[in-house]
Amino acid sequence: MNQISNRLINIFEVLLSGDSFTSPSILAQSLDVSIRTIYRELHDVEELLKPFNLKLKSKSKLGYKLVGKKENKEKFSEYLKLNTNSYAWKSVEERRSLILIEILKSNGYMKLQTLADKLNVSESTISRDIEQIKPSIANYDIDVFTKKGIGIEVIGDEENIRKAISDLVYSNLEMTLALGLDIKTNILNYFKNQNSGILGLLNKDDLEEVVDVLVSSSNNIIYRITEFSLIGLVIHLTVAINRIRNGEQIVLDKKLFKDIKQEKMYIDARIIAGDIEDRFNIKFPEDELGYILMHLKGTRPRNISNKDGQDLDIGNYEAMILVDKLIDRFSEITDYNFHNDEMLVIGLLAHLAPSIIRLSNNLEIRNPLINEIKGEYLELFTIVKETSQIISEELEVNVSDDEIAYLTLHFGAAIERMKLDGESQSLNIGVVCASGIGISALLSSTIKSNFPDISLVEPLSVDQVLNEDLKSMGFDLLVATLNIESVIPTVYVNPLLTDVDLSMLRKAMDEIKISNTPKTKVKLSINPDIINQIKLIGVDLNQARDDVIYKIILEITDNEKLKQEIFDKVIKRETMAPVIIKDKKFVLYHCSIETIDKAYVVLFYADSDKRSLLYKDIDIGAMMLLPKPPVASDRYTLSNISKALVENDDLAISIQSKSLKNIKEILFESMRENNE
Structure with a gap:
C-alpha cells in the first residue's frame, strides 16, 4: 500500500471512533482544518480500504462513516497506527528545527504539504516558519527558496549542508530520535556514558544487539515512544535475555495474560519478541511476552497529540504519585535532591506502571543481575530497599529483592548522572609525604596524568598538614602515604599508586563532587x-x-x-x-x-x-x-x-x-x- 498522509490517518481515526455518520464540518473542527481539506483527503480512498473489506459511505447532510465488520475495523486501526509518521515538537523553536532538518535532508524540491502533514500544522504555518529560520542558516552560506506550485529548495554547497545537518541533529537527542537519525548511536552513547556505573552490569554485546533490533523492527517502535521509554525498554529486554539464557522462568497468571492480550500493544510485544528470538536464537516463553506487553503499557508515546490513546489512566496516575513519594524518600535518606532528574522520573514511571499490575496480581519477576547488584552496590541496594517500603505501604504488597534490584538500576543511574553533572567541578588535591619533596612530588605527577578533572595537585609535607589551614587554602582532598590527622577527607595509598589506589581515589573524588551538590532535605509541610x-x-x-x-x-x-x-x-x-x-x-x-x-x-x-x-x-x-x-x-x-x-x-x-x-x-x- 502507498504511504498515506497523517491528516488522512487522523480523519479515519475519528470515523473509527463511532458507528454513526460524522459531518465534514465536525471532522474539520476536530482536526483544525478546512472542510475543503476533508473533501480532498477522502477523495479516492477505495483502494486503501479494499484490503480490509471496508467501505466509506457518504450521505448528503449526514457526512461520512466507515462500513464493515468490527474485526476488519480493528485491523485497519492497527494499520493506521503503524503508518503514522508525524513528528512531535514541544515548542515553536523545535518545530522550526525539525522543518530545517527535513529541508536540508531533501534532494531537490520538497512540497509544503509534506511538511504540514508531518508536523500536523497548516501550510501557511510552514511558510511563516521557513521565513524565520532562513537567518539561522545564513552562516553556512545556505539559502531556502520557495517556488509556488512546486515546493521548497535548498541552495548551497553540499559540504555546508552536511555540516548544518550535523550541528542541528547533535544539538538535541530527542529531536534526533524523533527523526530516526543515528538512533542506535545516541542510545548506545547514553549507556556508554554510564559504563562505569551500575548500568555497566548490563551485557554490552546484548545491549547493542537489542538496540539494533528495535531500530530495525517493523513496528516502528522507536518512532512511537520517547527516548526515555526506549532506554527503559532496552534495559528490560537485555535483562530478559539474560534471564532466558540462565533458564530462569517467570510465571504469569493465565487469566491475566488472556485479558492483557486484548491490549492494543499486544501486537507490538509479539513483533519485538519475534525479532529478539530471530536475532539471539532463543525462544521467548509466553509469560515473558506478557511481561514485555506490561512494560510497553508503561511507555510514553512520542507523538504530541497522543493518538494511540495512551492517556495516563488511573493506574498510571497511581504510578506517578508513587514515583513522587519514592524520590521524596530517596532524597531524604541520601540528603540530595533528585526531583529535578527528569530521566529518573520518566524511568521510574515507565517501570512502575507495569510493576503495579504485576504486584497487584502477586506476580514475581526474576532479575538475573541481583547478585551483582547486591555484591557491588550493596549500600545503594539497601537504601533503595528502605525507599521501596513506600510501595509496600501504598499497595499493601510485598516487594521482592528482584523488584528492588530493578529500581536500584534506575536510582543508580541517577547517581551516575549526578556524578557526570559534577564533572565540570575541578578539585584541588594535596599529596602528603614526610618531606613534601620526594614521594609526594612523584605521586602528584602520576595523579595529575590519570585524572584530568583535577585543577591542582600540590605536594605537601606533614608539617604543612599540621600547621597550615589547608581547608581555607582550597584543598578538597588529601592523598597520603602515611597516617595523618586532618579535617579534610583523606585517601591512603601505596607509594607506587596501584590500580586499587586509583579506584579508591576516583571514588573519593566522586563523593566530594556529589557532596558539593546543593542538598535539599525533604520537609513535609504545606504552603x-x-x-x-x-x-x-x-x-x-x-x-x-x-x-x-x-x-x-x-x-x-x-x-x-x-x-x-x-x-x-x-x-x-x-x-x-x-x-x-x-x-x-x-x-x-x-x-x-x-x-x-x-x-x-x-x-x-x-x-x-x-x-x-x-x-x-x-x-x-x-x-x-x-x-x-x-x-x-x-x-x-x-x-x-x-x-x-x-x-x-x-x-x-x-x-x-x-x-x-x-x-x-x-x-x-x-x-x-x-x-x-
Whole structure:
C-alpha cells in the first residue's frame, strides 16, 4: 500500500471512533482544518480500504462513516497506527528545527504539504516558519527558496549542508530520535556514558544487539515512544535475555495474560519478541511476552497529540504519585535532591506502571543481575530497599529483592548522572609525604596524568598538614602515604599508586563532587499561600489543546516572554507524561520552570457542553506550575492538591459548581488529614 498522509490517518481515526455518520464540518473542527481539506483527503480512498473489506459511505447532510465488520475495523486501526509518521515538537523553536532538518535532508524540491502533514500544522504555518529560520542558516552560506506550485529548495554547497545537518541533529537527542537519525548511536552513547556505573552490569554485546533490533523492527517502535521509554525498554529486554539464557522462568497468571492480550500493544510485544528470538536464537516463553506487553503499557508515546490513546489512566496516575513519594524518600535518606532528574522520573514511571499490575496480581519477576547488584552496590541496594517500603505501604504488597534490584538500576543511574553533572567541578588535591619533596612530588605527577578533572595537585609535607589551614587554602582532598590527622577527607595509598589506589581515589573524588551538590532535605509541610491564591476559571473545551493551555496561562502572567516559556515547558511535559484521567473526567497540565519565583495553581471547568475530540471525556482540570529548583513545601502542597483532585469527589463538584470558597476549605481539610 502507498504511504498515506497523517491528516488522512487522523480523519479515519475519528470515523473509527463511532458507528454513526460524522459531518465534514465536525471532522474539520476536530482536526483544525478546512472542510475543503476533508473533501480532498477522502477523495479516492477505495483502494486503501479494499484490503480490509471496508467501505466509506457518504450521505448528503449526514457526512461520512466507515462500513464493515468490527474485526476488519480493528485491523485497519492497527494499520493506521503503524503508518503514522508525524513528528512531535514541544515548542515553536523545535518545530522550526525539525522543518530545517527535513529541508536540508531533501534532494531537490520538497512540497509544503509534506511538511504540514508531518508536523500536523497548516501550510501557511510552514511558510511563516521557513521565513524565520532562513537567518539561522545564513552562516553556512545556505539559502531556502520557495517556488509556488512546486515546493521548497535548498541552495548551497553540499559540504555546508552536511555540516548544518550535523550541528542541528547533535544539538538535541530527542529531536534526533524523533527523526530516526543515528538512533542506535545516541542510545548506545547514553549507556556508554554510564559504563562505569551500575548500568555497566548490563551485557554490552546484548545491549547493542537489542538496540539494533528495535531500530530495525517493523513496528516502528522507536518512532512511537520517547527516548526515555526506549532506554527503559532496552534495559528490560537485555535483562530478559539474560534471564532466558540462565533458564530462569517467570510465571504469569493465565487469566491475566488472556485479558492483557486484548491490549492494543499486544501486537507490538509479539513483533519485538519475534525479532529478539530471530536475532539471539532463543525462544521467548509466553509469560515473558506478557511481561514485555506490561512494560510497553508503561511507555510514553512520542507523538504530541497522543493518538494511540495512551492517556495516563488511573493506574498510571497511581504510578506517578508513587514515583513522587519514592524520590521524596530517596532524597531524604541520601540528603540530595533528585526531583529535578527528569530521566529518573520518566524511568521510574515507565517501570512502575507495569510493576503495579504485576504486584497487584502477586506476580514475581526474576532479575538475573541481583547478585551483582547486591555484591557491588550493596549500600545503594539497601537504601533503595528502605525507599521501596513506600510501595509496600501504598499497595499493601510485598516487594521482592528482584523488584528492588530493578529500581536500584534506575536510582543508580541517577547517581551516575549526578556524578557526570559534577564533572565540570575541578578539585584541588594535596599529596602528603614526610618531606613534601620526594614521594609526594612523584605521586602528584602520576595523579595529575590519570585524572584530568583535577585543577591542582600540590605536594605537601606533614608539617604543612599540621600547621597550615589547608581547608581555607582550597584543598578538597588529601592523598597520603602515611597516617595523618586532618579535617579534610583523606585517601591512603601505596607509594607506587596501584590500580586499587586509583579506584579508591576516583571514588573519593566522586563523593566530594556529589557532596558539593546543593542538598535539599525533604520537609513535609504545606504552603498555605498556594491554596489561598488558587484561581478558578471557565474554559472553552471545544477548541484545540494549545488554545486551552494558552487561555489558562493568561491567568498566570501577562508577560509575553514568560507566557511562551510556560507554554513550551507544559507542552514538553505533556509529551513525556500526559495526565488524562477519564474515570474522573479530569486533565492535569503541570511542569517545573526556572523563571517563576512561586508555585501557581489554576483550576478550570468546562464553560459549555460542547467539546472537541480531545476533551470529549473531560469536565474539569488544573494547571500547576512549580519553581525550579522547587521548595519542598511547594512540591508537597501541589502533590496533595493533585491527589485530592482525583480522590475527593466533593472537590470535583465544587469546581463544577464554581465555588472557590468550598474548594479552599476542602483542600485545607485534606492537608490536615494527610499531616495527622
